[in-house]
Amino acid sequence: MAGERHSLPGVIGGDIMRHGKLALLLLAAVLVSAVLVVTTVHKTRLLTAQREQLMLEKNALDIEWRNLILEENALGDHSRVERIATEKLHMQHVDPSQEHIVVEP
Template identity: 80%
Template sequence: MISNERHSLAGIIGQDILRHGKLPLLLLIGALVSAVLVVTTAHKTRLLTAQREQLLLERDALDIEWRNLILEENALGDHSRVERIATEKLHMGHVDPAQENIVVKQ
């Protein structure tokens, strides 16, 4: 009995894989999914590493600015500087308690 049916090559391969090659097909799909997940994870890791580096640089800049502000605060709060400004700009001077006449209001 000769059959004149024509079968496509893709159909024959698909039937053969489904009939005899289920395990290799599942392993191939698993390997492809795993490869995509590895690439995605590596990409996200690189992005997070770059973001971490940027945040570390920003932290260092803020730390330097904070230290400069502490130095500036110490310089501005220096007693000799305050005394000099009070004497020169505000014409203030030291008061001698022995010569002070205090008027107390009651």
């Protein structure tokens, strides 16, 4: 047996299979958990970026909603003035095509 030659990878593999099964199992568990941590962090960053984008869109829609409310109120005020002019002051709309110019002498 003194003249036998063994390859180093074969000797290491044999030792691991005989004496290091627990260490090999722990190494595999560490590698799997490391990959899962990296994947989770990546997904979390993507979701955080998506949330930020949605918050920006929400703020833009809130601003647009406020502007529409202001516009509605402004148009409502105009119709209110028109209604008061018609009901209380008995004013009427004038059709420009039927308007006659009266010149006083």
